[in-house]
Amino acid sequence: MLAIIGGSRLAKLPVLEVTHRQVVRTPYGDPSCALTFGRVGQQSVVFIARHGYGNSIAPHEINYRANIWALHSVGVKGVVAIGSVGGIRPDITPGSLVVPHDLIDYTWGRKHTFFEGADRAIKRVDLSAPYDDRLRLLLLAAAERAGLDVVRDSVYAVTQGPRLETCAEIARLERDGADVVGMTGMPEAALARELGVPYASLCIVTNWASGLGLQDAAANFNSDIIAGSTEQLQRILQAL
Known part of the structure; x- marks a missing residue:
């Protein structure tokens, strides 16, 4: 079974033929919402909206541990995480779809591990390649089959949020080698790795980052472009 984590632009998955929903309790608190089970074509899928059904949970307030643990507990064999990001690299324009291959974590204060506390041994996972190679290749092949x-x-810079970044911060991220910027890529990737769940990301570029394109990053948002990209994203998921 494949898991899909929906972002702020995909709080529901219209291509999912829903069979049932399930509330999952975890040792780490409640997930963002109930898990939604169903099928996309012949593939069993479970979906969770990381920001909640009402898109009301800010990036720094998401219970990432509960979300990933809940998906793992129902036996998923892979996680595709959908995200909304800002474009930094000149060729990654608003409306682009991106499959990141690496990330830089600038977040702080988030629960980044399942292995903490006096009764748990420390576990150090290798995150040199934060995204699963096979799942990334499957996503890329699905996009090709969909003709997209x-x-x-690309390198995904993960910032704390919920505010957007300053122009100077984006300039720093660019110097650091980041190509896109978002707020939810970590600690999801690390938590999935700790549990041995393959994890990859598919991102929609919703705007230029601050200081690029229009001066105000929020003003870069074009609803028509994003609607088209969201439809394309769902075609990729169907092909996957």
């Missing part, structure tokens, strides 16, 4: 172009390689 995606950015194959």
